[in-house]
Amino acid sequence: MKKIALVGCGFTGTMTAVHLIRNACQPFELILINPRQSFNRGLAYSPYSRKQILNVVASRMSAYDDNPDHFLNWICGLDDFKGVDRNILANSYLPRYLYGDYLRDIWIRTLEISKAKKIVISVQDAQVAAMEVSEDEIVLSLDNQKTETVQYCILATGNQVPRNPDISNDHFYNSPKYFRNPWDVTAVRNADPGYPLLILGNGLTMVDTVSGLIENGFSNKIYTISPHGFTILPHKHHGIDYSSMREEFQDKQCLAEILRIVNKHVRLIRKFGFSAEPVIDAIRPVTQQIWQNLTIHEKRIFMSRLRHFWDAGRHRVPMHIHAGIRHLTETGKLNQYAGKLLNISETENHIMVRFFDVQQQVEKEVVVSRVINCTGPATDLLKAEGHFLKGSLLKGTIIQDDLKLGIMANPDTFEVYNAYNQPYKNLVAIGALLKGVLWESVAVREFVY
Numbered sequence: 001m002k003k004i005a006l007v008g009c010g011f012t013g014t015m016t017a018v019h020l021i022r023n024a025c026q027p028f029e030l031i032l033i034n035p036r037q038s039f040n041r042g043l044a045y046s047p048y049s050r051k052q053i054l055n056v057v058a059s060r061m062s063a064y065d066d067n068p069d070h071f072l073n074w075i076c077g078l079d080d081f082k083g084v085d086r087n088i089l090a091n092s093y094l095p096r097y098l099y100g101d102y103l104r105d106i107w108i109r110t111l112e113i114s115k116a117k118k119i120v121i122s123v124q125d126a127q128v129a130a131m132e133v134s135e136d137e138i139v140l141s142l143d144n145q146k147t148e149t150v151q152y153c154i155l156a157t158g159n160q161v162p163r164n165p166d167i168s169n170d171h172f173y174n175s176p177k178y179f180r181n182p183w184d185v186t187a188v189r190n191a192d193p194g195y196p197l198l199i200l201g202n203g204l205t206m207v208d209t210v211s212g213l214i215e216n217g218f219s220n221k222i223y224t225i226s227p228h229g230f231t232i233l234p235h236k237h238h239g240i241d242y243s244s245m246r247e248e249f250q251d252k253q254c255l256a257e258i259l260r261i262v263n264k265h266v267r268l269i270r271k272f273g274f275s276a277e278p279v280i281d282a283i284r285p286v287t288q289q290i291w292q293n294l295t296i297h298e299k300r301i302f303m304s305r306l307r308h309f310w311d312a313g314r315h316r317v318p319m320h321i322h323a324g325i326r327h328l329t330e331t332g333k334l335n336q337y338a339g340k341l342l343n344i345s346e347t348e349n350h351i352m353v354r355f356f357d358v359q360q361q362v363e364k365e366v367v368v369s370r371v372i373n374c375t376g377p378a379t380d381l382l383k384a385e386g387h388f389l390k391g392s393l394l395k396g397t398i399i400q401d402d403l404k405l406g407i408m409a410n411p412d413t414f415e416v417y418n419a420y421n422q423p424y425k426n427l428v429a430i431g432a433l434l435k436g437v438l439w440e441s442v443a444v445r446e447f448v449y
Ligand SMILES: Cc1cc2nc3c(=O)[nH]c(=O)nc-3n(C[C@H](O)[C@H](O)[C@H](O)COP(=O)(O)OP(=O)(O)OC[C@H]3O[C@@H](n4cnc5c(N)ncnc54)[C@H](O)[C@@H]3O)c2cc1C
Pocket: 007, 008, 009, 010, 011, 012, 013, 033, 034, 035, 038, 039, 041, 042, 043, 044, 045, 053, 054, 055, 056, 126, 127, 128, 129, 156, 157, 158, 159, 183, 388, 430, 431, 432, 442, 443, 444, 445
């Protein structure tokens, strides 16, 4: 019987397993490797707070491309939502833990199908620590000292923790007052009430972290620093279909031409009172094609000059969350700086952070009790301490994309490339690892089955 290993079982890994089982015509053995606490749920859907919500409305979060109402129907069937109007639920931003429950439920139902098809499933509560790839087999060494030898392997390891920003005193990053992983509950618990606190980054994770701190009783000031300040936009017009503009996108258009089309449509719909939101949403189904058609030079220009605008338009928050952040800012509880971090030093009781305030064009210093890194997932695997794919990169078994956003793979088959740019027939990658190849492969609706 063929043996397949799935490394990482969050949203992407779980749904890949579900499709493998649903489409199977003959028995096989499937080994799922993922730490127990995030099995099925992954990082996004095992949040530390039940208040953390999805950034997409329920009607758009189906796990199945061929059944767009699947999540909404599941939600409507829950006792907690009995008597709530379906349209209200469809347009609501529901808690992320519920989406984790949904994925768990899909998995449990799929196990029944696997039994009927005589597919042998085993789950390893572990992390892969090393990988050896040859033409016939893949050997995975796990951190629980076990080894799995399989014929095929699917990599779905999702996002990494943020990288440490460059500062001269990088010893600080060993301090217990520094929280590199913003998704771990320890980042928001037991903060010293006597001092303010600093969050690096001004994106969606900053928003979650601020609400997590407040939920845990923190009432002192919160500072945030990022190169552009707080630029997250609220969802204003979700559900508007502006797909007609997509007809203007053709194969092999250069970045300048794409920008011309986007700017033209943003200007046009602004006259009718809309923000850029419908334009960004209309581009999303073709983002992967656009990205693949760009030259490396154009991709670099995008990353250095345009990425910020894309991120601001693409990663929005619900209106009420946006209003909450604004309120905290207006009442002086939250101070959001556009700035460049210069250095961080630590004394026995507190931390001094020096940065350049871009708006006022002066150096400033703030005194805080802890620093939480919310700068977004790191992508350069060669700098990822302890990641098993770093070892594979160093050995030359796999290679990075030019922009170091993930690993190189065939954009159609997802087969991972070896050092000679040749695809392995037995190793595929999916999800965030393909960011450099596809750009948009990081969220539920962009997932390609
Ligand atoms: C905080 C947060 C909130 C988000 N909210 C949304 C949202 O509302 N809507 C949306 O569409 N997208 C959201 N996203 C994007 C989200 O990343 C995707 O929707 C989706 O969860 C990605 O799934 P994934 O399987 O690729 O990664 P994950 O779900 O993170 O799964 C990866 C899994 O791999 C495991 N893993 C990693 N390394 C190893 C290893 N060496 N060995 C074994 N297992 C390993 C991890 O433990 C994890 O369980 C959010 C992302 C984050 C970080």
